[in-house]
Amino acid sequence: MQNNEITGEELSTNEKKVLLALQKLQGIGSIMDIKKTIGFKDENEVMSAVSWLRYKGLVSVKEQVKKLYSLGKEGERLATKGLPEKRALSYMIKNGGRIPLTKLQETLDKEEVPIAVGWLKKKGWATIKKEQGSTFLEITPEGENIVDKETEDEKILSLLKNHPGSEVDEKTIASLKSRKGVIEEKEVISVEVSLSEQGKKVVKKGLQIEEEITQLTSKIIKSGEWKRKKIRPYDVEVF
Template sequence: MTEIPSVSPKELDVLRALERLEKCIIDEIVKDVRLKDKSEAAAIIAKLETKGLVKVKKLEEKYVILDEEGVKYCQEGLPERKILKVLYERKEIPIKDLKGLVDMDNKILSPAIGWVLRKGWAKMEKKGEDKVLIITELGEKAINSLGKDEKLLLKIKERGSIPIESIDKKLLKDLSSRKNVIKIVSKPKIIVEITELGKDVLKSSEIEVGALTPEMLRTGSWRSVKFRRYGLEGYVGMVYAGRIHPMTYIIRKIRRIFLEMGFKEIRGDFVTSAFWNMDVLFVPQDHPARDLQDTYYLKEPFTLEIDSELASIIKEVHENGGKTGSIGWKYSWDPKVAEKALLRSHTTAVTIKYLAEHPDEVPLRAFIIGRVFRREAIDATHLSEFTQVDGIIVEEKANLRMLIGVLKEFYRRLGFKDVRVRPSYFPYTEPSLEIFVKFKGRWLELGGAGIFRPEVTEPLGIKGRVLAWGLGLERLVALILGLDDIRKIYVPEISWLRMSPIRPLSYASYASEDNW
């Protein structure tokens, strides 16, 4: 005969609920038994499953949620709805005039016209050389009522998600054919069912007591109850400790490394002029980095005032080299181009302005960690807003050997034992270097460095040679965390943050190959 296992009062309550509900999901158990949350219910069910009192089936259900365009369409309406509103007022519109009336990109306009025709809201006729869109009787009626697809989108927005089985197949196919309107996701579904042994337990109703209470001691009732044994095989919910974001952690570590190496931190504004962002750094005004597709220029303020005396010196340097011994770039420098306001595209714009304002501060060791902005096409290796680090050393006898030595020490403290450099080119440094570190058996480029050119330092009256280097932090974080896409660093998923490996020790142990 099978031994009847004992159960706790809450386990008994769950078994009674399962007997009433038969097969059910965890949410129903939480509601029926009035448990604290699903985690508590899952822990009790796991114990009951271990004792053979319940059966658990893990299934997956598919749900439909809104994608980016779906959220937009819920707010602004479907593209064909915009066409219908204009068509309702005018009754007929030549296709060539439609774009100007609805303010819609061709990639959206063409499919939208197709949907208007497909839904029977309009018909297409040729009048002379023009194709004309003419509203139909169905279109007249549709102006004041939402279609099935529009109602479904609003329903999904209201509920967050809808089971895929509850949606008409044709309607689902139509919405799926539109790009980025809906997404189909899978959600786990756990079905719990009481076993025959569980029913036998309900008949015997032998209750286990989990803890000895003062009342039991006072009355002596502890002698007649059965105490629950300690068990290590039951389910225990995961407990997550609080932690900071990996980017914040690494920024703090890099700041500490700089401070330990005798550097001081400087800061500056996001908004600056092209003068400080490029011209002072001897970047010619026809350089590709200045193009609208690469730099965020501002409408307000459109320009920022620059020092006229310094501007005249920079003008000479660009045109003929001035007093630097250089021949310059041999073009006519325009102060109006230099006055344009923009979002800084690198943190060097801040460091060079600081040097210009403190030309006599020699020796100097300074660094900046800050956000920069570039009009990049966002993909796995590029962001339009990212974090950059700049380090500079100003000394009269600074040289390339000193720069390489400091670089190796800096990256060693980051956790990279093997560092090497190779010649490169940057407009405002000469010589220029690319920095490579060995990580998991591969050499990876992780920053640039160099010595500021005389065309940069001499016009500003800087007394000393300037060693400089920098790196993008997102690439470093992605490297350490093993991410193949830097966009994942900023995905707002608490589960990713909980599972990211944060070391409480030094950054060196955090980045060490032994830990990865």
């Protein structure tokens, strides 16, 4: 980071654009926010300018790893069809709250039955009782209370169905993550850029955006174009 005071004249056009974008964003914003605010072509342009501004002490950069979640193939199926334990619960209510375990196949796929039973027991929505050689499922008061309510798992399935790539509290999504193929997780690095005190001073003094020459070529020299446009200055101490 440089210690000497920077002026607007020493900044490139893209560096000025980033500072002006941050001013519009109340001093802080993501790379995407900056790109949209000032009309950069791509994020690489923004990142390059931000790197130079950071070196010059005009902005500070905070990087944070975020986990984004989307539905896997099984998650998409459950978001449409419903959780097996919730469908089993509804079926039990319609049949008096107590059914032979074998009857679950009337409302669930065969492979869903053990999954539903496992979650019914784990969530305390039903108990298993054996009588005269037969196994029965009996709904609990907790199960009766939740049958018509949207559970946290169902809320997350709905959220990710409509907004894939969302952030969700890790503890809240842990239950769904434990199910095979339901949740897909991706880690991304979020970059937050903010104006430093020196950066605020530079912006306050005013910045003028003008077309500049970033590299002198023989064509530019011969045409005399360099006389009419600003030539971007370079800090030789960097190299």
